[in-house]
Amino acid sequence: MQLFKNLEELRGWRGQQSGRVVLVPTMGNLHEGHLKLVDLAKLHGDQVVVSIFINPLQFGANEDLDSYPRTLEADCQALAERGADAVFAPQVSDVYPRGLHAQTFIEVPGISELLCGASRPGHFRGVATIVAKLFNMVQPQVAIFGEKDYQQLQVIRLMTLDLSLPVDIIGMPTERAEDGLALSSRNGYLSTSERALAPALYATLQQLANAVGAGTLAPDIAVAEARQQLADKGFRVDYLELRRQQDLQPATPEDTELVVLAAAFLGRTRLIDNLTFTRNY
Ligand SMILES: Nc1ncnc2c1ncn2[C@@H]1O[C@H](COP(=O)(O)OP(=O)(O)OP(=O)(O)O)[C@@H](O)[C@H]1O
Ligand SMILES: CC(C)(CO)[C@@H](O)C(=O)[O-]
Ligand code: BAL
16 A cells, blocks of 8 residues: 655656546544445445545634544554555645645535534535545545535535536445444544443434434424433533435425434534434325
8 A cells, every 4th residue: 555645646646547546535543434435435446545634624723633633654554454555644734835824715605504514614614625625636536425424425515516526426324333323533532431421322313313204203392302312411412403315404394305413512522423314204
């Protein structure tokens, strides 16, 4: 496996590839969820490139940019064992040569201001901008993203459509621990007692989806109960919302393809999760 630490090296390699290149963008500190994206990537092309870049543009001023785990050596070892072909791990100055604030941005209006975007202003502008730049740098035919970051996946799909980018976007179902907790780099911030509580987030989403899907609870009541249940268990709920899958707008009684999405803090750790389901009545 090759490791490219700057754009020039990456471009030199990319120019020699004639097959289908698949990109898996990450921020590193890799876990089995990321490695499952690599497994899927291998089915979709000839060369799998994993980018590892902690993108300052998508972090808010009071977020964890400085403390975000940086584990490049272990990440490369895991990726080599899993059969990735190349890792692209550029420096911030290589990615943003004019500095973060003199940067041309990509905005995907509407969807970017909802849910995580409301709690993290500018976050999806940072995500859309870096993903568009990674597409230009790596020039993949295919890119793989996790459904754990459901809103992010939708933002990227819309950006790709709006800008006519020649990249197929593929979503990968969320990889979970045995107790249901979605794997996430930020799970490493949880204390032992917080980790024991954390699976309640997904369990609560499952209960809500079962009740609304079968029509045994009205959506408003199910949402209010779910929020209260999480608060009673010690979560600080940032949002928990029932939305339609297509555009993440509030679900109307006619919508059947639904998604429940939540972000909730345990201590200082912000967990996100979601569950898609069909209303059957
Ligand atoms: N449990 C998971 N299952 C499937 N895909 C995942 C999972 N966790 C992360 N991903 C995907 O991996 C890619 C890189 O994500 P990232 O490096 O931010 O990891 P993360 O674990 O989500 O980190 P964080 O805790 O910072 O959100 C994204 O497309 C993300 O959706
Ligand atoms: C897509 C991404 C790599 C862009 O920095 C990031 O938001 C992530 O890891 O999900
Ligand atoms: N996995 C999403 C990246 C972020 O939280 O910044």
